[in-house]
Amino acid sequence: MNARTRSIERKAAGISILVALQALACAFFLADLVGDVVADGIGLHLVIEGMAAIALLVAVVLGSFQVRSLIAAARRDEAAVAAAQGAMSDLIALRFAEWQLTAAEADVALFALKGCDIAEIAALRGSAAGTVRAQLTRVYAKAGVDSQSGLIALFLEELIALPDRGPSAPLG
Structure with missing residues (x-):
């Protein structure tokens, strides 16, 4: 699991705790509102309290959707x-x-791709x-490049697909 996924999971856990606390507060306020309406009838104070409870309920629902979205995004990214x-x-x-x-050249080339020096x-x-330098020279020759950065660029070029912009579209 990478650092980004762990970060998203921590955020999702934090938001989940917050949503749970909001849900408890919302349940308390709604129960209190019902009790007050039964005991005293509807008044301006209870209407405002009801609107606050409804706003809290909306926040609980939206928070729940946000947690689901974060978790889904983390899974897609992974x-x-x-x-x-x-x-x-x-x-x-x-x-x-x-x-x-050769097996030795492939091993050396892989280390070069990872950014290791000679x-x-x-x-x-x-x-x-000296052995590594000679092996890298043979790898570069077989790959048609003349340096470690050229070898790395060769692979990056194949992996980075630019969108089709047409013959006259600028890159910027």
Whole structure:
């Protein structure tokens, strides 16, 4: 579960508690209103109290809908992130196969895509920096790029789909 989902769930829990407290207050006010109307009849004070109770009831209903909306949004976001992660993983595997990377080259390329520099990749793989540098050079050549940023941009370019704007539409 990512930080955004946890944040939404905390907000939903907070709003749920608030809605529950509002529902209790609304039940109290409505019961008090009914008791006062039975005992004293309808007066200006009770009409105002009734309007306040109705406003509180509306807030309870709207709060409930807001909680449902937050939870649904969190679930949609989580599903979208999972789909994007799967798509990225599939795209990486496809490109690595197309480029005919060796297992070591694929491993080094994956670390490069994650933003690791040569020293970090060497430390993670337990190999020499020169070996990693040579492997990255072969990866870049097979991918048709000349740098780590070029490799990353290659994947981002395939994942970012701009809307069709037509031949003369500006990007901005």
